[in-house]
Amino acid sequence: MKRITTLKFWTALAIVIALAVVAFGQSDGSITGQVKEAFQRAQEAAVVGHELTRLMNRAFAVAKRVRNETGIGSSAVSISFVAVELARKVFEDLKGSAVMLLGAGEMAELAAKHLLNYGASRLLIVNRTFENAVALAGELNGEPVHFEDFEKRLPEAEILICSTGAPSYLIRPDQVRRALERRRNRPMLLVDISVPRNIDPAIGRLDNAFLFDVDDLESIAEANRAERKREALRAEEIIEAEAEQFFRALAEGDLNAVIGAFRQQVSEMAFTEFERSRKRLGDLSEDQEQALRVMINAIINRFTHPVIKQLRESEDGHSPYLSAWRDLYHRDPSE
Numbered sequence: 001m002k003r004i005t006t007l008k009f010w011t012a013l014a015i016v017i018a019l020a021v022v023a024f025g026q027s028d029g030s031i032t033g034q035v036k037e038a039f040q041r042a043q044e045a046a047v048v049g050h051e052l053t054r055l056m057n058r059a060f061a062v063a064k065r066v067r068n069e070t071g072i073g074s075s076a077v078s079i080s081f082v083a084v085e086l087a088r089k090v091f092e093d094l095k096g097s098a099v100m101l102l103g104a105g106e107m108a109e110l111a112a113k114h115l116l117n118y119g120a121s122r123l124l125i126v127n128r129t130f131e132n133a134v135a136l137a138g139e140l141n142g143e144p145v146h147f148e149d150f151e152k153r154l155p156e157a158e159i160l161i162c163s164t165g166a167p168s169y170l171i172r173p174d175q176v177r178r179a180l181e182r183r184r185n186r187p188m189l190l191v192d193i194s195v196p197r198n199i200d201p202a203i204g205r206l207d208n209a210f211l212f213d214v215d216d217l218e219s220i221a222e223a224n225r226a227e228r229k230r231e232a233l234r235a236e237e238i239i240e241a242e243a244e245q246f247f248r249a250l251a252e253g254d255l256n257a258v259i260g261a262f263r264q265q266v267s268e269m270a271f272t273e274f275e276r277s278r279k280r281l282g283d284l285s286e287d288q289e290q291a292l293r294v295m296i297n298a299i300i301n302r303f304t305h306p307v308i309k310q311l312r313e314s315e316d317g318h319s320p321y322l323s324a325w326r327d328l329y330h331r332d333p334s335e
Contacts, residue, residue, distance in 0.1 A: 103198075180206065270299065
């Protein structure tokens with residue numbers, strides 16, 4: 001594979017990484033961290049060269065620029081993360097808050113993990129089968145709660161996430177009203193991800209009770225996805241401009257390096273031959289020797305000028321001339 005083709009492949013890969021980082025890494029920075037960790041390991045194993053290192057570092061910088069200059073990462077697009085977004089709007093700061101997880105649905109578990117990542121300090125896990133609550137509490141570093149104790153422990157939670165397979169309402173307005181009274185009317189967020197619903201919609205009419213069901217979350221996520229698509233167009237413009245700039249800088253740097261290596265080798269050849277013939281010239285004055293050196297430099301310049309001119313006039317710095325001269329002088333482009 002030609003070097004330029006290889007570079008285009010890695011550039012495309014870096015652009016994909018940049019887009020992935022800005023598009024999906026907004027929740028906790030995990031994707032950014034994973035990619036950086038993988039690349040660091042590759043560097044430690046000495047399996048990446050200078051140009052790929054430059055390329056990946058540039059990709060991370062572009063991802064940061066896109067995140068700062070667009071709103072592509074400002075809105076949640078998954079149901080589980082929408083729950084976190086809602087919690088942050090209700091409570092502003094999640095630090096020290098408690099989350100109660102009723103049931104063991106996958107989306108509910110993921111939402112609970114996100115809430116913990118954003119500052120929630122306690123996780124109460126309620127399940128009809130206490131052994132399942134114990135097992136999940138072990139995975140999430142939470143506290144298992146017997147189903148019979150659910151109502152008694154409910155006032156401890158700022159956020160309740162419900163996801164069970166029950167066919168009817170498990171949580172009624174009178175239960176939440178009593179919990180709010182014990183909480184001295186401090187707000188409570190209730191998220192019902194169950195299908196069918198497990199939280200009575202009438203709870204949403206209680207003061208300081210904020211209730212959202214799976215349809216609400218999906219509606220918010222869909223609106224956010226539409227907004228993100230608009231922001232993605234701006235992100236793509238930034239990335240395309242950065243990719244073009246990277247290639248231009250890479251071509252200029254490579255071109256200058258090849259020209260420098262070419263001139264250096266020609267100069268070394270000329271002056272090596274001069275030193276070999278030096279003793280046959282007899283005694284030379286300082287002015288005579290200086291004149292010879294000036295003449296040799298002039299010949300070097302006359303010889304190399306047409307080649308350098310042709311290389312610099314190539315459209316993108318990647319003409320066949322550049323490849324030919326790189327191969328001729330056996331220059332390693334990673335040096």
